[in-house]
Amino acid sequence: MKRILLLLLAPLLAMFLTGCGYNEIQRLDEQVKAAWSQTLNQYERRAELVPKLVNSVNAYMVNERTVLTEVTEARSKVGSIQISVDDLDNPELMARFAQAQSQLSSALSRLIAVSENYPQLKSDGLFRDLMTQLEGTENRIATERGRYVQAVQAYNVYIRQFPTVITAKIFGYDVIQNYGVDRQDQIMRDPEVKFDVPAGAGANG
Numbered sequence: 001m002k003r004i005l006l007l008l009l010a011p012l013l014a015m016f017l018t019g020c021g022y023n024e025i026q027r028l029d030e031q032v033k034a035a036w037s038q039t040l041n042q043y044e045r046r047a048e049l050v051p052k053l054v055n056s057v058n059a060y061m062v063n064e065r066t067v068l069t070e071v072t073e074a075r076s077k078v079g080s081i082q083i084s085v086d087d088l089d090n091p092e093l094m095a096r097f098a099q100a101q102s103q104l105s106s107a108l109s110r111l112i113a114v115s116e117n118y119p120q121l122k123s124d125g126l127f128r129d130l131m132t133q134l135e136g137t138e139n140r141i142a143t144e145r146g147r148y149v150q151a152v153q154a155y156n157v158y159i160r161q162f163p164t165v166i167t168a169k170i171f172g173y174d175v176i177q178n179y180g181v182d183r184q185d186q187i188m189r190d191p192e193v194k195f196d197v198p199a200g201a202g203a204n205g
Contacts, residue, residue, distance in 0.1 A: 021164035025173055028155040032176060033085040035148040040083070042141040043101060049137060050075040050104070053130045057111070060121040064114050071111050074104040094179055108134070152178040 054068055054075075061068060078100045087093050112131075121127055156175045159168040168174075 020167040021158070021161075022167050022171065025155075025159060025164065025168060025171070028151070028158055029173065032088070032148070032151045032155050035144065035151040036085050036088060039141065039144040039148050040085075042137055042144050043078075046134065046137045046141065047075060047078050047104075049130060049134055050108070053111070053127075053134065056124065056127045056130055057115065057118075057121055060118050060124075061114065067107075067110050067114050071104075071107040074100070074107040078104050088176055089174065091177055094177065098179060149178055152176050 050071060054071055058068065081093070081097050081100055083093060083097050115121055115127075156178070158164055159173055159175065
């Protein structure tokens with residue numbers, strides 16, 4: 001009897017879940033997670049490049065130990081924060097992650113600025129290759145974060161609509177904080193990584 005009842009109710013339940021937006025919530029939720037996963041992949045790629053970059057400049061920047069220390073410490077802080085797609089509803093952890101990534105970005109910017117004073121370093125093949133990889137990674141980070149921002153926006157708008165909002169409340173789907181939305185213009189802008197040296201410039205240090 002129970003089995004017959006379940007068979008009769010199953011189509012009705014499926015129609016209800018489809019009509020109330022449950023399936024679309026699932027799709028948009030997975031889209032957000034996929035976008036964040038791709039963003040994390042690019043952050044990890046950047047983190048992997050940092051030690052190689054520091055090693056490549058170490059022999060040249062003998063007078064810039066403070067900058068190298070800042071980059072190394074920022075990279076270490078980033079590595080100490082373990083985060084995944086399941087942590088999107090943990091605002092405290094997300095805030096720590098955002099701050100750590102921001103500190104690493106700032107440290108790398110200072111390293112790039114200082115490297116302008118070392119023409120011999122900038123002519124080094126390994127350094128040039130690493131900088132090309134870093135620039136490409138920064139571009140991909142900007143792209144993936146932009147996609148994440150858009151995915152979260154689509155999800156949040158959908159679960160706030162009626163009658164989807166009722167379904168979201170019943171099944172516990174809350175609005176996702178859009179990490180980086182307050183800096184969306186910066187996120188979508190290509191990073192400036194320049195290494196042009198005026199002809200005849202000499203090395204410092």
